[in-house]
Amino acid sequence: MSPTITTSSEANGNVSAATARAAAKAAATAELTGPQTITLAKALNTAMADAMHADPSVLVFGEDVGMLGGVFRITDGLTKTFGTSRCFDTPLAESGIVGMAVGMAMNGMRPVIEMQFDAFAYPAFEQIVSHVAKMHNRTKGAVKLPMVIRVPYAGGIGGVEHHCDSSEAYYAHTAGLKVFTPATVADGYRMLREAIDSDDPVMFMEPKKLYWSKDQVDLDALRAEHAANTERGTSSEGRAAVARPGTDATLIAYGPSVPTALAAAAAAAEEGRSLEVIDVRSIVPFDDETVCASVRKTGRAVVIAEAHGFASVASEIVARVQERCFHHLAAPIRRVTGFDVPYPAPKLEHYYLPGVDRILDAVDDLQWED
Amino acid sequence: MTISADHAAQRPAQQVAQQDPASDAVSKFGITVEDYMLPARHQIQMVGPDGTLNPHTEQGTQPGHEYSLPSEAELLAAYEQLVVGRRVNDQNSALVRQGRMAVYPSSHGQEACQVAAALCLAEGDWLFPTYRDSVAVMARGVDPVQTMTLFRGDWHGGYDPAKNKVGIQCTPLTTQLLHGVGVAHAAKLRGEDTVVLAMCGDGATSEGDFHEALNFAAVFHLPVVFFVQNNQYAISVPLAHQSVAPSLAHKAVGYGMAGERVDGNDVVALLAVLGRAVKLAREGSGPLLVEAHTYRMQAHTNADDATRYRQDSEVAEWVAKDPLSRMQTYLTDRGLLDDDRAARIADKAEAVATQLREGLSEEVPVEPQDLFKYVFSTPTPQLKEQSAMLADELARDAASTATEAGK
Numbered sequence: 001m002s003p004t005i006t007t008s009s010e011a012n013g014n015v016s017a018a019t020a021r022a023a024a025k026a027a028a029t030a031e032l033t034g035p036q037t038i039t040l041a042k043a044l045n046t047a048m049a050d051a052m053h054a055d056p057s058v059l060v061f062g063e064d065v066g067m068l069g070g071v072f073r074i075t076d077g078l079t080k081t082f083g084t085s086r087c088f089d090t091p092l093a094e095s096g097i098v099g100m101a102v103g104m105a106m107n108g109m110r111p112v113i114e115m116q117f118d119a120f121a122y123p124a125f126e127q128i129v130s131h132v133a134k135m136h137n138r139t140k141g142a143v144k145l146p147m148v149i150r151v152p153y154a155g156g157i158g159g160v161e162h163h164c165d166s167s168e169a170y171y172a173h174t175a176g177l178k179v180f181t182p183a184t185v186a187d188g189y190r191m192l193r194e195a196i197d198s199d200d201p202v203m204f205m206e207p208k209k210l211y212w213s214k215d216q217v218d219l220d221a222l223r224a225e226h227a228a229n230t231e232r233g234t235s236s237e238g239r240a241a242v243a244r245p246g247t248d249a250t251l252i253a254y255g256p257s258v259p260t261a262l263a264a265a266a267a268a269a270e271e272g273r274s275l276e277v278i279d280v281r282s283i284v285p286f287d288d289e290t291v292c293a294s295v296r297k298t299g300r301a302v303v304i305a306e307a308h309g310f311a312s313v314a315s316e317i318v319a320r321v322q323e324r325c326f327h328h329l330a331a332p333i334r335r336v337t338g339f340d341v342p343y344p345a346p347k348l349e350h351y352y353l354p355g356v357d358r359i360l361d362a363v364d365d366l367q368w369e370d
Numbered sequence: 371m372t373i374s375a376d377h378a379a380q381r382p383a384q385q386v387a388q389q390d391p392a393s394d395a396v397s398k399f400g401i402t403v404e405d406y407m408l409p410a411r412h413q414i415q416m417v418g419p420d421g422t423l424n425p426h427t428e429q430g431t432q433p434g435h436e437y438s439l440p441s442e443a444e445l446l447a448a449y450e451q452l453v454v455g456r457r458v459n460d461q462n463s464a465l466v467r468q469g470r471m472a473v474y475p476s477s478h479g480q481e482a483c484q485v486a487a488a489l490c491l492a493e494g495d496w497l498f499p500t501y502r503d504s505v506a507v508m509a510r511g512v513d514p515v516q517t518m519t520l521f522r523g524d525w526h527g528g529y530d531p532a533k534n535k536v537g538i539q540c541t542p543l544t545t546q547l548l549h550g551v552g553v554a555h556a557a558k559l560r561g562e563d564t565v566v567l568a569m570c571g572d573g574a575t576s577e578g579d580f581h582e583a584l585n586f587a588a589v590f591h592l593p594v595v596f597f598v599q600n601n602q603y604a605i606s607v608p609l610a611h612q613s614v615a616p617s618l619a620h621k622a623v624g625y626g627m628a629g630e631r632v633d634g635n636d637v638v639a640l641l642a643v644l645g646r647a648v649k650l651a652r653e654g655s656g657p658l659l660v661e662a663h664t665y666r667m668q669a670h671t672n673a674d675d676a677t678r679y680r681q682d683s684e685v686a687e688w689v690a691k692d693p694l695s696r697m698q699t700y701l702t703d704r705g706l707l708d709d710d711r712a713a714r715i716a717d718k719a720e721a722v723a724t725q726l727r728e729g730l731s732e733e734v735p736v737e738p739q740d741l742f743k744y745v746f747s748t749p750t751p752q753l754k755e756q757s758a759m760l761a762d763e764l765a766r767d768a769a770s771t772a773t774e775a776g777k
Contacts, residue, residue: 096582103552
């Protein structure tokens with residue numbers, strides 16, 4: 001399959017021996033074991049708890065992440081389980097949170113920090129683009145920053161001003177940052193563990209409208225998968241997934257837009273059109289191979305994202321696919337994105353967000369008459 | 371690794387940070403909290419511009435703000451570094467004029483601050499410097515040529531920060547203070563006695579990260595000494611346009627930490643004040659803020675024209691307060707510095723200058739593939755593609771150059 005599977009044995013060398021045991025221990029101590037229906041929020045929470053059990057250098061901090069468990073409760077119970085030295089509240093200052101995490105990562109820790117909301121992360125922008133992204137480069141790899149910046153992002157929750165930005169493009173545009181965004185409950189666990197394991201900084205973009213989405217997952221199986229990957233030095237990092245196979249056209253989506261794309265594909269199937277849905281998962285590194293293999297097969301594509309279309313991740317995907325799949329394309333690639341307007345007020349957001357109808361309209365426009 | 375379960379920020383509200391330094395101060399020094407946190411009424415100065423030791427009563431000290439004279443060995447080590455630092459500054463400025471370096475922000479006139487910042491720390495401590503602190507970086511033991519790599523222009527950094535425990539020099543102002551706070555925080559959680567000294571300038575105190583760093587360090591009760599070199603100018607803008615606080619050291623009280631002012635051209639006072647701050651921080655006082663009053667004798671960089679915003683007469687006033695000459699007079703008068711020793715120190719400074727001249731005159735070949743090598747621990751597929759593209763482009767260039775040469 002894709003050669004973009006990261007062989008991160010070097011990166012994970014220091015934890016590999018103990019990981020299986022630690023995972024087993026985590027599995028034994030965590031309240032959740034075996035197949036059950038859980039939310040994305042719980043999957044993320046469990047990933048952090050397991051990582052903290054496995055490695056004492058993993059620390060969680062941010063605003064309200066301590067006793068409250070975060071405004072979205074993603075860090076629920078971590079302070080109680082691991083103490084106030086491992087999961088703690090900071091003063092209310094995002095640049096301070098990120099800047100302090102840089103120093104901690106320089107000095108042997110693996111901070112997992114929370115930006116409370118997408119648009120509240122901007123005070124930290126300088127630290128992120130000037131230092132988090134560049135430290136490894138400036139020091140020619142002498143200083144690695146194994147840190148995860150969790151950002152609840154995007155809309156669909158009826159949030160008032162500054163609570164619903166799709167800020168992924170700012171980070172994806174910055175060389176030196178990995179940008180992950182899970183769309184499923186299982187990926188919430190899988191990808192956050194991989195982000196914490198990464199020796200490079202990761203912007204972990206959590207679709208807040210999916211926090212309470214549920215799925216049946218087997219956490220023990222996910223733990224075993226993580227332990228096995230760690231042993232082998234493999235991971236799912238940088239890999240897109242085929243969320244639904246199809247033959248007529250490809251819908252390329254990530255994060256909050258994946259369920260919307262899946263709903264569109266289900267509706268299209270009723271009309272006799274077979275749409276393949278690709279879940280990008282990792283915006284950086286980007287899995288050209290999986291995405292392009294699908295488009296070469298179907299010959300048609302629509303890219304779906306909540307963020308404004310202009311100069312966006314969706315634009316980048318269109319450009320990449322067009323450069324690589326031009327001779328396989330039966331129609332220009334379409335984008336269904338947010339409009340180029342500031343994120344709308346709650347009563348207007350449904351006009352803004354990509355929906356099933358808008359996606360199906362775009363699919364209809366893919367020059368089927370030819 | 372063990373991490374203590376206790377954490378300052380999580381203690382009940384009435385026990386949070388501000389009470390610790392306060393109660394410590396009251397019991398340790400027998401003064402009020404305010405008198406502990408506010409700087410002494412006068413800046414600390416031990417050796418005046420003429421090189422004579424101020425009488426004890428005229429050093430600016432007061433109860434709770436008392437300082438002892440550094441040892442002879444410390445004074446001699448500092449003097450040697452002062453001479454080396456001055457030589458480094460002037461050599462580097464010359465190398466810029468000769469086109470050997472892209473830029474050099476000189477600390478000429480601020481060498482006492484540079485030297486004391488490095489010498490007050492123990493081996494396991496960390497220094498977080500700015501772009502103007504190359505002399506401090508070298509005084510901490512970093513290779514001079516590696517220190518200057520950033521300014522030579524072949525990479526955005528030339529040394530491994532972990533080796534000498536010196537953060538990479540930062541140009542966006544005060545961002546490095548937070549990195550220092552994080553290093554101190556990690557060390558504290560592991561129960562290590564590391565102290566961090568984090569440097570910035572007067573203009574930088576206007577930045578948001580200055581506030582966030584001081585506040586985080588205070589709330590988490592971390593062993594960080596914030597060292598502000600007030601050299602009067604942020605490029606062209608004088609301090610009066612940055613702050614109307616009684617002094618920058620007065621900002622400390624707003625964060626619940628102790629502040630102090632010191633003559634930034636008196637290395638004796640600097641060693642005493644910074645040395646005590648580091649000692650207090652190591653003993654658990656929490657962070658401290660030290661403001662050194664000094665002067666940037668030269669333009670901001672070679673690209674700047676200082677005559678547009680300040681008078682020659684002002685510069686001349688500060689020539690009389692030079693940190694080297696006063697130390698030379700003071701040590702000579704105390705009988706610690708004779709011609710022999712002075713000559714040995716001058717030789718040492720010259721050796722460093724030679725090292726810089728030779729190291730920076732050397733044409734170091736840059737490696738284009740390094741562009742891709744250090745973005746991530748493992749290059750992404752996209753970086754591998756771009757790396758191959760550049761390699762191909764260069765191979766074709768080389769081939770066509772060879773063909774041209776063959777004609």
